[in-house]
Amino acid sequence: MTDRLIIFDTTMRDGEQSPGASMTKAEKIRIAKALERLKVDVIEAGFPIASPGDFEAVQAVARTIKDCTVCGLSRTGDADIDRAYEALKDAPSYRIHTFIATSPIHMVNKLKMAPDEVLEAAIRAVKRARNYTNDVEFSCEDSSRSEFEFLAKVVEAVIAAGATTINLPDTVGYAVPEQYGAFIRRLRETVPNSDKAVFSVHCHNDLGLAVGNSLAAVMNGARQVECTINGLGERAGNASLEELVMAVRTRKDYFPCETRIETTEIMNCSRLVSTITGFPVQPNKAIVGANAFAHESGIHQDGVLKHRETYEIMRAQDVGWNSNRIVLGKLSGRNALRTRLKELGIEFAQEADFIDTFKRFKDLADRKTEIYDEDLQALVSDTEISAANERVQLVAMRVASETGKTPQAELTLAIDGVEHRTASEGDGPVDAAYRAVEALMKSGVRLQLYSVNAITTGTDSQGEVTVRLERAGRIVNGQGADTDIIVASVKAYLNALNKVLYPTPREHPQTGQV
Ligand code: KIV
Ligand code: ZN
Numbered sequence: 001m002t003d004r005l006i007i008f009d010t011t012m013r014d015g016e017q018s019p020g021a022s023m024t025k026a027e028k029i030r031i032a033k034a035l036e037r038l039k040v041d042v043i044e045a046g047f048p049i050a051s052p053g054d055f056e057a058v059q060a061v062a063r064t065i066k067d068c069t070v071c072g073l074s075r076t077g078d079a080d081i082d083r084a085y086e087a088l089k090d091a092p093s094y095r096i097h098t099f100i101a102t103s104p105i106h107m108v109n110k111l112k113m114a115p116d117e118v119l120e121a122a123i124r125a126v127k128r129a130r131n132y133t134n135d136v137e138f139s140c141e142d143s144s145r146s147e148f149e150f151l152a153k154v155v156e157a158v159i160a161a162g163a164t165t166i167n168l169p170d171t172v173g174y175a176v177p178e179q180y181g182a183f184i185r186r187l188r189e190t191v192p193n194s195d196k197a198v199f200s201v202h203c204h205n206d207l208g209l210a211v212g213n214s215l216a217a218v219m220n221g222a223r224q225v226e227c228t229i230n231g232l233g234e235r236a237g238n239a240s241l242e243e244l245v246m247a248v249r250t251r252k253d254y255f256p257c258e259t260r261i262e263t264t265e266i267m268n269c270s271r272l273v274s275t276i277t278g279f280p281v282q283p284n285k286a287i288v289g290a291n292a293f294a295h296e297s298g299i300h301q302d303g304v305l306k307h308r309e310t311y312e313i314m315r316a317q318d319v320g321w322n323s324n325r326i327v328l329g330k331l332s333g334r335n336a337l338r339t340r341l342k343e344l345g346i347e348f349a350q351e352a353d354f355i356d357t358f359k360r361f362k363d364l365a366d367r368k369t370e371i372y373d374e375d376l377q378a379l380v381s382d383t384e385i386s387a388a389n390e391r392v393q394l395v396a397m398r399v400a401s402e403t404g405k406t407p408q409a410e411l412t413l414a415i416d417g418v419e420h421r422t423a424s425e426g427d428g429p430v431d432a433a434y435r436a437v438e439a440l441m442k443s444g445v446r447l448q449l450y451s452v453n454a455i456t457t458g459t460d461s462q463g464e465v466t467v468r469l470e471r472a473g474r475i476v477n478g479q480g481a482d483t484d485i486i487v488a489s490v491k492a493y494l495n496a497l498n499k500v501l502y503p504t505p506r507e508h509p510q511t512g513q514v
Helices: 025-038 052-064 078-088 104-111 115-130 148-161 177-190 210-219 241-250 263-277 298-306 334-343 351-367 373-387 429-441 485-501
Strands: 006-009 042-046 069-074 094-101 136-141 165-170 198-203 224-227 392-400 408-415 418-425 446-454 463-471 474-482
Touching: 006 198, 006 241, 025 042, 025 052, 025 263, 025 373, 042 052, 052 069, 052 078, 069 078, 078 094, 078 115, 094 104, 094 115, 094 165, 104 115, 115 136, 115 148, 136 148, 148 165, 148 177, 165 177, 165 210, 165 224, 177 198, 177 210, 198 210, 210 224, 210 241, 224 241, 241 263, 263 373, 263 474, 334 351, 334 373, 351 373, 373 474, 373 485, 392 429, 392 485, 408 429, 408 485, 418 429, 429 485, 446 485, 463 485, 474 485
Parallel strands: 006 042, 006 224, 042 069, 069 094, 094 136, 136 165, 165 198, 198 224
Antiparallel strands: 392 408, 408 418, 446 463, 463 474
């Protein structure tokens, strides 16, 4: 008998808590649709009480997704739970996920609550959530550093109060596989009503053990794993969805469970999350890294050609490598574009946005003969940025770069619709362009990261630029894509600058910081 392993995706909640990885409503809808095609069981769409924008994004996901349970996070307070319900209530299937920390270090220093108060808050929260739905998840934050007897008491009490999933996070990535697996088993065996709930794990990757710990828990009876695309998440990230799913699938002989994941959608989700958040995937990342299936060395190639299994334990096409390489070009019309976008799960609510994307597509096809799915995703991101009507926008630019001369940039920017010209010199064309922006905006930001990635192969590829800006401790990412990488660089800088200059305040669910 194989059990079902529930895949709970938290890319849009824990993943979004990565500094700079915040997502707009439109981006969340796009990712949610991709996750629906991937057939995850639960999509944690956000923390609705964090801000009005977060609420709207969770609500939009709840109203869009039909084939997955949509989940919202809440602390134990009444207002949090009510807000989560309001955001989720239109989904065909929804879950309220409430949590409180149970470790001494968190209770004393963060919550400033006695264990009995924590227990009471947990029970009350679960009961309140149960008034709204039968699907209630309760998490004991920092469970792996909690005192076992107290933890068991909390788990028993919240199951009695109606929690249907019990999540045991390794919040700070402290656990090691054997110990964590034994911990899950012991808890299931100790708590008298443990058979009334699904046991779930949520592991962070601070010691690089998130996937290993999650799999050890699965071997000890956990039947839900919380994970993220590309392992995105707080600090070193969460357990990576693609690694967990492919481990369980590839080692069916070992793991007594299966998922309903459509693995051929993995690459699509990986690229999309990377494009939207600006967090590139390292080339040697398992499953989704560019080298994951590239058998570079001569010896390996020979082996693979003779007999694939010599060096390959999975097939690249099973995780979606190469499957979405349908090319559009200069002669492709609206229908071809609409059809391919639909196949990628992208449909615009406003026809004007499709027409805008089509114009961008034609413009790109004039400069680049073959248009790949990755190009289309970048075009859609561009449309979403322009539909968001950012307050500072690029109108035109000219950059001069010549051997032996100092690079110069002249830019026209529109600020709230009013055009301004600005110019500067710099160490290179990007530097000159960024200095020109700053000569006008005087934002006081610090550039923490600048990276360019070719979206596809070939010298006509669009360059996808990510910048990370910091001001007064706040970090944001910006993205831009264009066949001209200086233009892409300016787009990315302005995308980030808009977020820094005109922030939408939101509360962090765990630290409470705004
Ligand atoms: O890491 C953690 O403990 C969490 C909880 C809020 C589930 O993300
Ligand atoms: Zn977490």
